[in-house]
Amino acid sequence: MRFRSLRALTLAFLLAFLVATIGTGFAIHGITLQTIERLVDRRILVVSDAIAGAPGDRRPADVFRRIDAAMRERDTGDIGLLLVDANGNRLGGNIALSRRLPLGFSTIARDDRIAGLSAGRALVRDVGCGMTLTTVAETEPFDDYNAARTRIYLIGFGSIVLIVVGGMVFFVVTIGRRIGETRRTVEAIIDGDMTRRVPIHPSGGEFAQQAMAFNRMLDRISDLMASISNVSNDIAHDLRTPLARLRSQLALALRRAETEAQRDDLEAAIAMSDELLAMFAAMLRIAEVEGGDRRAAFTQFDLADLVREVGDMMQPVAADSGRQLDIAVDGPTRIVGDRQLLGQAMVNLIENAIRHTPAGTRIEIGILANAAATILTVTDDGPGIPADRRKLALRRFGRLDPSRHDAGHGLGLALIDAIVRLHRGTLSLEDAVPGLRVVITLPRN
Amino acid sequence: MSLNLLLVEDDAVFAQAMAEELRGLDHCVTIAVDGREALAAVDSAPFDAVVLDRMLPRIDGMTVLERLRGSNMTLPVIMLTALGRSVEKVEGLEAGADDYVVKPVAAAELSARLAAVVRGRGWTGGSADTIRAGDITVSPTKFRAWRDGIALDLGKLEFKLLAEFVANADAVLTRAMLVERVWGYDFAPTTNIVDVYVRHLRVKLTAAGGEDPIVTMRGVGYMLRG
Numbered sequence: 157m158r159f160r161s162l163r164a165l166t167l168a169f170l171l172a173f174l175v176a177t178i179g180t181g182f183a184i185h186g187i188t189l190q191t192i193e194r195l196v197d198r199r200i201l202v203v204s205d206a207i208a209g210a211p212g213d214r215r216p217a218d219v220f221r222r223i224d225a226a227m228r229e230r231d232t233g234d235i236g237l238l239l240v241d242a243n244g245n246r247l248g249g250n251i252a253l254s255r256r257l258p259l260g261f262s263t264i265a266r267d268d269r270i271a272g273l274s275a276g277r278a279l280v281r282d283v284g285c286g287m288t289l290t291t292v293a294e295t296e297p298f299d300d301y302n303a304a305r306t307r308i309y310l311i312g313f314g315s316i317v318l319i320v321v322g323g324m325v326f327f328v329v330t331i332g333r334r335i336g337e338t339r340r341t342v343e344a345i346i347d348g349d350m351t352r353r354v355p356i357h358p359s360g361g362e363f364a365q366q367a368m369a370f371n372r373m374l375d376r377i378s379d380l381m382a383s384i385s386n387v388s389n390d391i392a393h394d395l396r397t398p399l400a401r402l403r404s405q406l407a408l409a410l411r412r413a414e415t416e417a418q419r420d421d422l423e424a425a426i427a428m429s430d431e432l433l434a435m436f437a438a439m440l441r442i443a444e445v446e447g448g449d450r451r452a453a454f455t456q457f458d459l460a461d462l463v464r465e466v467g468d469m470m471q472p473v474a475a476d477s478g479r480q481l482d483i484a485v486d487g488p489t490r491i492v493g494d495r496q497l498l499g500q501a502m503v504n505l506i507e508n509a510i511r512h513t514p515a516g517t518r519i520e521i522g523i524l525a526n527a528a529a530t531i532l533t534v535t536d537d538g539p540g541i542p543a544d545r546r547k548l549a550l551r552r553f554g555r556l557d558p559s560r561h562d563a564g565h566g567l568g569l570a571l572i573d574a575i576v577r578l579h580r581g582t583l584s585l586e587d588a589v590p591g592l593r594v595v596i597t598l599p600r601n
Numbered sequence: 602m603s604l605n606l607l608l609v610e611d612d613a614v615f616a617q618a619m620a621e622e623l624r625g626l627d628h629c630v631t632i633a634v635d636g637r638e639a640l641a642a643v644d645s646a647p648f649d650a651v652v653l654d655r656m657l658p659r660i661d662g663m664t665v666l667e668r669l670r671g672s673n674m675t676l677p678v679i680m681l682t683a684l685g686r687s688v689e690k691v692e693g694l695e696a697g698a699d700d701y702v703v704k705p706v707a708a709a710e711l712s713a714r715l716a717a718v719v720r721g722r723g724w725t726g727g728s729a730d731t732i733r734a735g736d737i738t739v740s741p742t743k744f745r746a747w748r749d750g751i752a753l754d755l756g757k758l759e760f761k762l763l764a765e766f767v768a769n770a771d772a773v774l775t776r777a778m779l780v781e782r783v784w785g786y787d788f789a790p791t792t793n794i795v796d797v798y799v800r801h802l803r804v805k806l807t808a809a810g811g812e813d814p815i816v817t818m819r820g821v822g823y824m825l826r827g
Binding site: 429500504 | 612614615618619621622625683686687688703704705707708756758784785786787788789790791792793794797798800801820
């Protein structure tokens with residue numbers, strides 16, 4: 157059986173514990189009753205044997221005498237005796253019965269209305285001449301024994317149950333809190349705060365050890381990440397510096413160039429080095445956005461306003477390249493985020509739509525808002541991207557057509573994705589039938 | 602504009618090439634290879650502006666800048682860096698740099714930015730409600746512009762673009778500078794946004810006749826004739 161949560165596991169354990177406890181209670185109760193009954197039965201059998209006498213020695217007078225003697229004697233004084241004739245008439249003894257008991261052993265309850273007796277056992281036997289002797293003894297060592305026993309059970313087992321339930325609750329709450337601390341740390345780290353650690357309780361023990369191991373793992377991961385980031389910063393720096401030299405040498409050569417052909421070649425070479433440098437710039441920008449530092453500068457603003465601003469700005473650019481850009485927003489849509497980065501994401505998405513569609517394409521930027529999320533879409537009715545290639549388009553350097561040299565450095569969507577993830581949102585590509593719809597889903601709050 | 606420049610750069614190849622190119626653009630260039638040399642040079646000769654690499658041996662660029670500003674040197678400084686993180690840019694500007702450029706930068710771009718920071722120091726602005734360049738008048742406070750007395754019907758961005766041109770009349774404004782100053786973006790658009798807006802602005806400026814006042818500087822940017 158699988159338990160999906162700590163709570164389910166605890167409830168199952170408690171249920172099993174209660175069943176076992178109640179079962180034990182009933183078993184003890186039953187065995188106690190049985191034992192008492194057996195002891196009482198043995199006792200009344202002995203008394204009854206003595207009063208009845210041997211089968212040959214059962215003259216009524218002797219039986220009467222022995223009853224009287226037994227009633228007087230101290231160790232049998234608590235035993236109830238009744239002698240009746242064949243018609244049920246009372247001949248002697250110290251009790252009266254409201255009903256006729258069958259021969260042999262039987263159980264007597266309060267209903268039998270024997271003075272001073274609430275529960276007991278009776279032995280009815282034939283003592284000759286049609287007379288029957290009933291011997292009765294209490295199965296309760298003292299008055300209200302049953303009530304006392306119930307009290308003992310309630311207090312005893314009740315306190316055990318309370319201790320266990322309390323312990324379990326404490327256990328569950330403690331474990332839950334420790335797991336919660338770990339989970340919050342993990343969430344903070346997923347959000348980019350690599351400095352968060354699980355608090356270590358000074359009491360030590362397994363939880364503290366686990367937290368320490370977990371924190372050591374995080375230290376190791378952030379060391380690795382720092383060295384990766386150093387490596388990429390170093391790559392960016394170490395490669396940018398020679399590239400910068402290369403570019404300035406090319407620029408110098410261009411100034412000294414004598415023929416138009418040389419100039420053209422050198423300009424092409426400069427353009428290529430600029431492309432490489434733009435790629436490094438984009439990589440560093442992605443790394444910067446992924447670092448999550450910019451989240452500290454989030455502000456509240458109207459996304460619809462930003463869409464209109466960017467849309468208005470890009471409309472002449474789209475028109476200039478023969479595409480139509482429409483803006484579909486209504487009322488204000490307040491969100492918390494980095495206005496500048498989201499603006500950049502919108503500009504880049506519209507630029508992508510302009511670059512990757514034929515002239516005459518209609519592009520639309522709009523907002524759909526629901527209770528859970530604000531959805532920003534950029535839709536075009538161009539050729540779109542086939543379903544099996546959309547994932548590739550989202551990958552870093554994932555250019556769909558490697559033969560195209562004018563399609564940018566393949567980092568555009570990766571940067572947009574980083575910006576969206578900074579806002580804890582998701583980026584997806586959908587079929588706009590026909591065309592492509594880029595969907596940015598930003599969670600509310 | 603011919604400027605007397607101090608180029609602080611430890612990469613000899615880059616420094617030599619950049620110096621030669623800047624000289625080709627009519628500037629005088631002195632090279633310092635580290636922070637200590639830079640501070641000594643600033644003390645011994647008057648420069649119009651400093652191009653300061655951020656990563657330098659011995660005393661790094663940020664420290665040089667802080668010392669310059671600490672000793673009340675108001676000399677215009679453009680920071681150069683191999684890395685282009687926005688945080689560093691903000692740090693550099695907060696430390697008192699007038700502009701911040703990511704390496705490599707074309708000499709023409711650097712020259713245009715140097716001219717802008719040097720000009721910026723001389724420009725008092727403030728009192729006048731309108732700025733003028735040739736027959737173009739712009740009122741930044743009223744968001745209105747006129748050419749030859751005739752009001753121009755400009756969009757918000759077209760207006761900002763024209764105001765930037767007028768404020769920097771007869772100086773080259775590169776596309777990157779315009780993107781930063783007019784659009785307020787810290788990234789390079791991949792489409793010809795600047796060119797499209799300049800074209801629209803040209804159409805509106807010449808609608809009532811008159812010569813096109815905006816000159817295209819091939820491979821560099823634009824300039825408004827004053």
